[in-house]
Amino acid sequence: MSVCPRSNPDKYSRVLTSGFRAVVPFVIALVIGGAVLLATGHNPLAFYQLLVRESFGGTDRIAATLSAATPLLFTGLATAIAFRAGVFNVGVEGGFVLGGLTGATVALHAGLLAGCVAGALAGVLVSALPAWLKARWNVDEVVTTLMSNFVVAGLTGWLVTAFLQAKGVANSATPLIPRSAWLPDLLPPYGLTSGVLIALVLVMLYAVWIKHSVLGYELRQTGLNPRFSAAQGIRVGRVIIVSMLISGAIAGLGGAAHALGVVHRFVDGFSPGYGFTGIAVALLGRNSAVGVVLGAVLFGALASAGTTAQLFSDIPLDIVDVLSGTVMVFAVIRLWRQR
Amino acid sequence: MSVRLGARDVSRAFGPVRANEGVSVEIRAGTVHAVVGENGAGKTTLMRILYGLDQPDSGTVVINDQPVRLRGPADGIGHGIGLVPQELAMIGSLTLLENLVLGTEPRSGPRIDWARARGEAEELASRVGVELPWTALADNVSISVRQQVEILRALRRGADVLILDEPTAALAPAQVDDLLRLLRGLREAGRTVVFISHKVDEVLAVADEITVLRGGKVITTRPVGDLDRTSLIELIVGQQVGFTGFVPSAVTGDEVLTVAGSVSLSVRAGEIVGVAGIAGSGQDELVERVVGLRPPDGRITLAGQDISTLPVDRRRAAGLGYISGDRRSEGLSMDASLADNTIAGTHRTLGRHGWLKPSAVRAYAKRVLDGYSVRYGRTTAVARTLSGGNQQRVVIGRELDRDPKLLVAAGPTRGVDVLGMTYIHDKLRALRDNGSGVLLVSEQLDELLDLSDRIIVLHGGRVAGEVPGGPASRTAIGTLMLGRTPS
Amino acid sequence: MSYLGGVSCEVMRTRLVPLSLVSVVALVAAGCSSETTPQAPPKKAALVIAQGGLGDESYNDLAMSGFTAATKEKGVEGQHIESSDVVAQGEQLLRRAGTSGYGLVIDLEFSHGEILPAIASSYPNVQWAFLNNKIDGPNIASVLFAEHDGSYLAGALAAMMTTQTGNPKINPDKKIGVIGGTKSVGIDKFLSGYIEGAKGVDQSVEVLTAYSDTFGDPTKGSQLAETMFQQGADIVYHVAGGTGAGVIEAAKKNNRYAIGVDDNQDKLAPGFVLTSVLKRADLAVRKVVEAYADNKFPGGQVINLGLADGAVGLTEFEFTKNEIPESVRTKVDDLKKKIISGELKVWNVIDQGYPTWLQG
Incomplete structure (x- = not known):
């Protein structure tokens, strides 16, 4: 007997409810940000208007928003796939970074396609050990994947300075990739990389695959109820490994696309934490394809608009950190409840 | 004062579901009043309203002949009403005595007066005729003992009306007897008991009056003397029910299952082998080893x-x-859809080149669900939205549709109502008569005796003995379950 | 769980709506009360902050202080721009700056070097300035620092100090050392100047070199310096960012000298940092802003900042003055004058490639 009136809603109100829940964190963030702005003597409405204009007010700004959203589409999707299988992979950052370095290095010598493939393989490599540890010994993947991020950060730093450093550059960076190996821009001169198309195609594939493929089915069931899945003959350990490897491949490909399409080399500051923002994207988007796109665009818009807003206002970047930080707090609460 | 607790024309709906519709009951002081009905008949909703956990859309709760409004469980407790829930809320690392007095400890100054607490506990227990190991940890005692402590806790908080929601669901047969004895003791001590159940035999054994709910409405309230087993069942289900009773297997074939290990047994084709034992005697391990969810401790053949x-x-x-x-x-x-639940395990055979065809999935699910009379709306609805009995039909359908050579059935009718139970029993017998083997593990002795051709009794993880199926083995099983040899 | 979830959602719904209503009202009220923006001044300059952001107590902060002071003095409206993702956002950020009414954009982020020419040509009416690298474009001014000149003076000073007697921090060996953060021309520009300075004073002084391969590992810096001290070096110059903290730490521990870089690091271990080779990003930014304000922006040119401008040089020996003999200080001053006058020309690895005294 059902006690909770929400447990059997019709479809319309269910969509409304989940839409409402997705918007709540953002509204609260706006309110908190507004309070901070008021307290520091700024006009919140004017600032929010500015943010909207800087996010979507014109082709160049939309290009900037999508450009900032692109790495988040990759990392959000990579995270969502693992989460969907019930694996809390927080190592997407590491996959993205190693994928970026590998892609940038391989593309130098072997071109665009090889760079992308190598990047994806590097991402697979990063997620392989935590995947095996989780599937074989049930070692908590949160710990192992988090640690793998640190290992990758140290490894890439060492590889660059010891072997891959560009000549004539004081800072830690690999050589500039030749133009022939770049991912082409979509909207010259606004610099929107075609990596965004790769990401969107992957998201669409994910939407279909997770719903209609045999493996997607097993992945969903494993995430919803691993005990049930095991009892029905789904090889849960194998599904977990596969989900982690796919997650790693997408993360690594994202890094390669970022290197080949945007930065054109691997440098210090290659990823300002795309993998971690990707966790928030996946959580807010409830691991769905549409949700990942919306979440990535939201954080992308905040990042790009928050930067250029400084051209028109004295309000420091910190206020944008307050906004995205508040949204992330909700994402973390959701993570905690999922766990 | 005649009506200690009651409902007057109470209605409660959840969305389109009318859980209670114009329900009126009168529970007289000092009686044991049973509320019976199938799953989804509205029993639990009514009890929650009577206790104050839920509020009716219309109608009122009546206490001591007066209409009252209960705003929450605190109001219920204030009126001397206690609820013993299905899921017991006790702290496992505390002793029974500590759990009993938790939150209302007798104090002398700043310190807890344990001597007085113990005295109160003993007195309370003797008044209703039970003896409890007060210094044992809650984790280390049976669920039946914990339930008794829960009852005493309600009494200690001043309840003289006790609502018990399906209290026998998790109890072994001997423990059910203990509980029924305790309920009679409560009545003799002048308390009022509301007893929710769908188990006809228990209700007839202990109740003074019986209210039958069906489809959210009261069908009748009658003194127990006016009813017998068959008439009560027919009132509950609203139609005549044919009980098959014990029908032994006609033909048995080769062994379809052999297990050699800490527990050794075999099942032949065309045979139902029951496994009995008090909870935790090795049934779970046996089942998991046969299914492949636990590493083997010997050789298993299928x-x-x-x-x-x-x-x-x-x-x-x-x-x-x-x-x-x-x-x-x-x-x-x-939280998965009915279709996803139905195709689990078969899904690979439905796939083509790694893709599932949505129409094929839907057709397969519809065929299985319809074939096993599951009441559902769409195959995309999540399993949670179905009633317990319907959920179990989904499981039965999924497993039987594949025509297994050996079916491992663990508690196949747990939480299923009378009609559902007879349905499932018939299906299991049909499977057997078709030449499959069934390994039936159940806590319900009646079910084992009715269905099994042979019954293996486990005790302490080992086989304690084997008896033939049929009602004659009841006493022998009870003895073997306790680890003794039948005389 | 779902039941509880439902309840908490209910609570949120009823409480949130009024709360957000209140705040929207407050926002509207605030919006009405504030004045419209004052008329924009004719000149506007933007400073793009590099990775690490403001508060790094180094490059960014130094540049920012010059920017603030110069824009204020010259009546230019100045705006700085930070980004949490300055590497990837470079293209869009700079283009947006080009269309936003700014007459000057100074970019501190080195990774924008390759994209700047195309962007600058798209916005010919905007002046662009870039630090630490020569970027071609008619409306781009590049600012380079003569770090080799500053390093030359440090090398000369170290070579003269290592032959001193009666100073407990100096050993009899005629050896000094230098640690680079990475093997690259940008860093070897410092190393080469240092070695040249030392050899110029005394051909027989031996200069030990090493690379830490990291700019952020003080432990490694400490180990490398430690090794050099054991090999007989008594003064070790570091060109290794955060790794250098370990070099200075090791000097203090072993009672030897370190030489700092970029900022004045003398006070990090008073008495143990012989001097620091300064690189004044603030002066660079100031110069660019002033030129822009005076309509003399050196588009298409390279601004070389060096000893003459005080943008590169040694510190005032605040804690080590008494340990450096008068004659040594005079000699360093002489060398400085010779470089400024052009009489002495220090090898620049970036322009000239690798010299004989340093392996490429």
Whole structure:
């Protein structure tokens, strides 16, 4: 007997409810940000208007928003796939970074396609050990994947300075990739990389695959109820490994696309934490394809608009950190409840 | 004062579901009043309203002949009403005495007066005729003992009306007897008991009056003397029910299952082998080893093939079916759709080049669900939205549709109402008569005796003995379950 | 769980709506009360902050202080721009700056070097300035620092100090050392100047070199310096960012000298940092802003900042003055004058490639 009136809603109100829940964190963030702005003597409405204009007010700004959203589409999707299988992979950052370095290095010598493939393989490599540890010994993947991020950060730093450093550059960076190996821009001169198309195609594939493929089915069931899945003959350990490897491949490909399409080399500051923002994207988007796109665009818009807003206002970047930080707090609460 | 607790024309709806519709009951002081009905008949909703956990859309609760409005459980407790829930809320690392007085400890100054607490506990227990190991940890005692402590706790908080929601669901037969004795003791001590159940025999054994709910409405309230087993069942289900009773197997064939290990047994084709034992005697381990969810401790064969080291999917492919005893977390995926629940395990055969065809999935699910009379709206609805009985039909359908050579059925009728139970029993017998073997693990003695051709009794993880099926074995099983040899 | 979830959602719904209503009202009220923006001044300059952001107590902060002071003095409206993702956002950020009414954009982020020419040509009416690298474009001014000149003076000073007697921090060996953060021309520009300075004073002084391969590992810096001290070096110059903290730490521990870089690091271990080779990003930014304000922006040119401008040089020996003999200080001053006058020309690895005294 059902006690909770929400447990059997019709479809319309269910969509409304989940839409409402997705918007709540953002509204609260706006309110908190507004309070901070008021307290520091700024006009919140004017600032929010500015943010909207800087996010979507014109082709160049939309290009900037999508450009900032692109790495988040990759990392959000990579995270969502693992989460969907019930694996809390927080190592997407590491996959993205190693994928970026590998892609940038391989593309130098072997071109665009090889760079992308190598990047994806590097991402697979990063997620392989935590995947095996989780599937074989049930070692908590949160710990192992988090640690793998640190290992990758140290490894890439060492590889660059010891072997891959560009000549004539004081800072830690690999050589500039030749133009022939770049991912082409979509909207010259606004610099929107075609990596965004790769990401969107992957998201669409994910939407279909997770719903209609045999493996997607097993992945969903494993995430919803691993005990049930095991009892029905789904090889849960194998599904977990596969989900982690796919997650790693997408993360690594994202890094390669970022290197080949945007930065054109691997440098210090290659990823300002795309993998971690990707966790928030996946959580807010409830691991769905549409949700990942919306979440990535939201954080992308905040990042790009928050930067250029400084051209028109004295309000420091910190206020944008307050906004995205508040949204992330909700994402973390959701993570905690999922766990 | 005649009506201690009651409802007057109470209605309560959840969305389109009318859980209670114009329900009126009168529970007289100093009686044991049973509320019976199928799953989904509205019993639990009514009890929650009577206790103050839920409020009716219309109608009122009546206490001591007066209409009252209960705003929450605190109001219920204030009126001397106590609820013993199905899921007991006790702290396992505390002793029974500590759990009893938790939150209302007798104090002398700043310190807890344990001597007085113990005295109060003993007095309370003797008044209703039970003896309890007060210094044992709650974790270390049986669920039946914990339930008794829960009852005493309600009494200690001043309740003289006790509502027990399906109290026998998790109890072994001997423990049920203890509980019924305790309920009679409560009545003799002048307390009022509201007893919710769908088990006809228990109700007839202990109640003074019986209210039958069906489809959210009261069908009748009658003194127990006016009813017998058959008439009560027919009132509950609203139609005549044919009980098959014990029908032994006609033909048995070769062994479809052999298990050698800490527990050794075999099942032949065309045979139902029951497994009895008090909870925790090794049934779960046996089931998990046969299914492949636990590493083997010996050799297991299925239809002559050694499956000891095969994973679950290979065992299923070799002809194994499995009805889990834990429907909510293993038998079904509650948040997955009915279609996804139905195709689980068969999904690979529905796929083509790694893709599932939505129409084929839907057709398969519809065929199975319709074939096993599951009441559902769409195949995309999540399993959680179905009633317990319907959920179990999904499991039964999924497992039986594949025509397994061996079916492992653990508690196949747990939480299922009378009609559902007879349905499932008939299906299991039909499977057997078709030449399959069934390994039936159940806590319900009646079910084992009715269905099984042979019954293996477990005690302490070992086989304590074997008896033939049929009602004559009841006493022998009870003895073996306790680890004694039948005389 | 779902039941509880439902309840908490209910609570949120009822409480949130009024709360957000209140705040929207407050926002509207605030919006009405504030004045419209004052008329924009004719000149506007933007400073793009590099990775690490403001508060790094180094490059960014130094540049920012010059920017603030110069814009204020010259009546230019100045705006700085930070980004949490300055590497990837470079293209869009700079383009947006080009269309936003700014007459001057100074970019501190080195990774924008390759994209700047195309962007600058798209916005010919905007002046662009870039630090630490020569970027071609008619409306781009590049600012380079003569770090080799500053390093030359440090090398000369170290070579003269290592032959001193009666100073407990100096050993009899005629050896000094230098640690680079990475093997690259940008860093070897410092190393080469240092070695040249030392050899110029005394051909027989031996200069030990090493690379830490990291700019952020003080432990490694400490180990490398430690090794050099054991090999007989008594003064070790570091060109290794955060790694250098370990070099200075090791000097203090072993009672030897370190030489700091970029900022004045003398006070990090008073008495143990012989001097620091300064690189004044603030002066660079100031110069660019002033030129822009005076309509003399050196588009298409390279601004070389060096000893003459005080943008590169040694510190005032605040804690080590008494340990450096008068004659040594005079000699360093002489060398400085010779470089400024052009009489002495220090090898620049970036322009000239690798010299004989340093392996490429």
